[in-house]
Amino acid sequence: MIIDIDPDGAVPAYEQLRTQVTELVASGTLAAGTRLPSIRQLASDLGLAPGTVARAFRELEADGLVTSRVRHGTVVTGPAGGVQAADQAAAERMLHDAARTFALAARRLGMSDDGAVRAVRAQLETLPHQG
Amino acid sequence: MAQLMVMGLVVAVAVAVCLYAAVAAFKQPVSRPRLEKFAARQRLRVTADNGPLVLHALGITQRWRTLGLWTGIACGVLWSLREGRLTLDFAAAFIGWFAGAVVAEWRIAGIPRGEGRRAASLAPRTLSSYLRRGPLVTLAVALAIWLGATIAAALRTGGLAPWAWAAVTLSGLALLVLTLRRVVDRPQPPAGDDLVAADDALRARAAAVLTGSAIAALGLPTAAVFEVAGRSEAVYGNASWAAIGLLLMLLELGVGWRLATDASPARTGRARPAPAATQS
Numbered sequence: 001m002i003i004d005i006d007p008d009g010a011v012p013a014y015e016q017l018r019t020q021v022t023e024l025v026a027s028g029t030l031a032a033g034t035r036l037p038s039i040r041q042l043a044s045d046l047g048l049a050p051g052t053v054a055r056a057f058r059e060l061e062a063d064g065l066v067t068s069r070v071r072h073g074t075v076v077t078g079p080a081g082g083v084q085a086a087d088q089a090a091a092e093r094m095l096h097d098a099a100r101t102f103a104l105a106a107r108r109l110g111m112s113d114d115g116a117v118r119a120v121r122a123q124l125e126t127l128p129h130q131g
Numbered sequence: 132m133a134q135l136m137v138m139g140l141v142v143a144v145a146v147a148v149c150l151y152a153a154v155a156a157f158k159q160p161v162s163r164p165r166l167e168k169f170a171a172r173q174r175l176r177v178t179a180d181n182g183p184l185v186l187h188a189l190g191i192t193q194r195w196r197t198l199g200l201w202t203g204i205a206c207g208v209l210w211s212l213r214e215g216r217l218t219l220d221f222a223a224a225f226i227g228w229f230a231g232a233v234v235a236e237w238r239i240a241g242i243p244r245g246e247g248r249r250a251a252s253l254a255p256r257t258l259s260s261y262l263r264r265g266p267l268v269t270l271a272v273a274l275a276i277w278l279g280a281t282i283a284a285a286l287r288t289g290g291l292a293p294w295a296w297a298a299v300t301l302s303g304l305a306l307l308v309l310t311l312r313r314v315v316d317r318p319q320p321p322a323g324d325d326l327v328a329a330d331d332a333l334r335a336r337a338a339a340v341l342t343g344s345a346i347a348a349l350g351l352p353t354a355a356v357f358e359v360a361g362r363s364e365a366v367y368g369n370a371s372w373a374a375i376g377l378l379l380m381l382l383e384l385g386v387g388w389r390l391a392t393d394a395s396p397a398r399t400g401r402a403r404p405a406p407a408a409t410q411s
Contacts, residue, residue, distance in 0.1 A: 001253040002321050008247075021253075030253070037255040040316045045251035047244060047318070073255065 001029060005046050013048055017056040019094075025065045025076055026090075032078030036066065039074075141217060142208065149205035156197035161189045173332035174396040181329035188239050188333045195235035196228055196340070203227015221384055222351035229303070229344035233310045236337050241317045242330050250321050258315055260398050261331070262338040266346070266390045273346050273383055274304070277353045280376070284360035292359045300352045307345045314338055331397035343391025350380035350387070 003020045005013050024030040036042075039057060043050040057074055060066045068074045106116035169189060170177050177185055206227065207220030277300060284293040314337045319330055354376035361372025 002250050003253060004248055004250045006248050024253075035255050036253060037251075038316070040312075041256055042251055044316050044318045045320055046249045048249075 003046075005048070007047070013046075014052045014056040014059070017042075017046075017053065018059050021056070021060055022063070022065060022090075023094075025078065030076045032076055034076040035072075036074040036076065142212060145208050145217070146205050149201045149208070153198045153201040156201070157194050159193070161186050161193060165189065165193070169332075169336065172394045172396075173336055174394070175329060175332040176325070177329070178325045180323050180325040184242065184326060185329050185333065191238050192232070192235040192337070192340075195238065196231040199227040199229070199231020199234065200224055201227070203230070222348070222354070222380060225344060225347035225384060225387065226351060229341075229348040232337075232340050232344050233306055236310050236314055236341065239317070239333070239337075242320055242322050242326055244318060244320045252319070252321055256315050256319070258311055258338065261315065261335040261395075262311075262342060263395065263398075266339060266342040269386060269390060270342055270346050270349075273349045273353070276379060277349055277356065280353060280356040280360060284356045287360055288362055290359070293356055296352045296356050296359075300349065303345070303348065307341060310341055311338060314341070328397075335395050335397035339393065339395035340391045343387045343389070343393075345387070346390060347384045347387025350383035353383065354380035 001024060003017065003024075005016050007013055009016065011019075021030065021036075030036075036057075037045075039050050039053045042048075043053045046053070057066065057068060061068055061074075065077060066074050067077050102120070103116065106113075106119075111119070166177060166186065166189065169175070169185065175181075175185075203224040203226050204219065207223030208217065210223065211218040211220060281293045281297050281300075314334050317334075319327065321327075322330075354373075357376025357379065358373045361370070361376075
């Protein structure tokens with residue numbers, strides 16, 4: 001499973017990380033009991049400060065999605081009941097918002113519908129499947 | 132006077148040889164047999180994609196480990212002069228090798244990260260992915276022997292020497308732990324399978340060499356504290372303790388060397404099954 005951060009984006013890096021892990025847990029791609037990498041490893045791979053990753057993990061723990069224990073690291077606890085439904089709804093909303101932004105850009109650029117769909121498909125093919 | 136001049140000449144030649152060997156190691160490129168040996172040990176298929184990464188990393192480790200080894204030999208020769216002798220100290224050579232291995236790992240950057248967006252895998256990396264249990268157990272046993280001898284020496288002599296050796300050894304141990312952590316945690320952005328497999332192979336080799344050279348380097352403080360412990364021995368005499376310490380040191384040198392040079396493929400499941408093969 002790959003996560004992707006835009007360090008120059010308007011959304012803070014810790015929030016991007018939190019959102020992506022939340023989506024992976026909500027969709028079941030990250031199953032309960034899955035161990036996440038250490039804060040040091042993730043910070044090193046993403047080129048972020050350890051404090052940034054630690055903040056994302058703290059918020060995930062506050063949301064009840066992960067639990068951190070000394071010597072065991074951070075483990076996914078899984079979405080509990082209604083949390084999963086709420087997160088899935090939020091994920092679908094985010095996807096629709098992103099699709100609308102893309103559709104508007106395609107219209108602005110004068111792209112055909114087929115051209116726009118081909119562009120999305122091409123981008124999806126460059127990314128590994130989650131899970 | 133003449134004897135002193137001969138001694139000085141011999142020392143100058145010995146140190147010059149060490150310096151020459153160290154400088155030559157810095158200029159020498161990685162040879163094809165060395166690359167093939169690495170690929171065989173790590174069960175890695177070297178390809179056009181991962182070749183530059185492997186060659187770059189092997190170049191760094193070759194330079195620094197060789198420099199450390201020859202510096203250790205030179206220091207050992209100079210140290211032996213305090214007693215008016217000229218001896219080759221293998222323990223000092225292995226300590227230099229360990230120091231060189233440590234420096235090399237801090238200089239390796241791993242897979243280069245591109246500009247713009249950054250990606251990372253959520254698969255955790257741990258030391259057990261890169262190092263088998265055997266070397267760790269051996270290191271723990273060597274440390275336990277050293278610790279026992281240090282406590283015995285401290286209780287029997289009451290002097291400062293055992294504590295001084297303890298401070299040096301624990302500093303080396305801390306350096307080992309920090310460097311192993313660096314080996315595991317250095318960046319590994321998602322890249323092609325060949326590149327990630329090569330990066331894992333380099334990490335596994337680094338972990339094996341660091342642990343093996345640390346076990347070998349531990350031979351010197353172990354022998355030293357055994358010798359200190361024997362100083363107050365009234366029944367069996369100093370020689371017995373010193374002999375046990377010397378035997379342990381030789382054993383640790385041999386075992387450490389064996390572990391550092393043995394095959395040590397990564398256990399991440401990404402190694403490519405093509406032993407001893409390079410693809411041109």
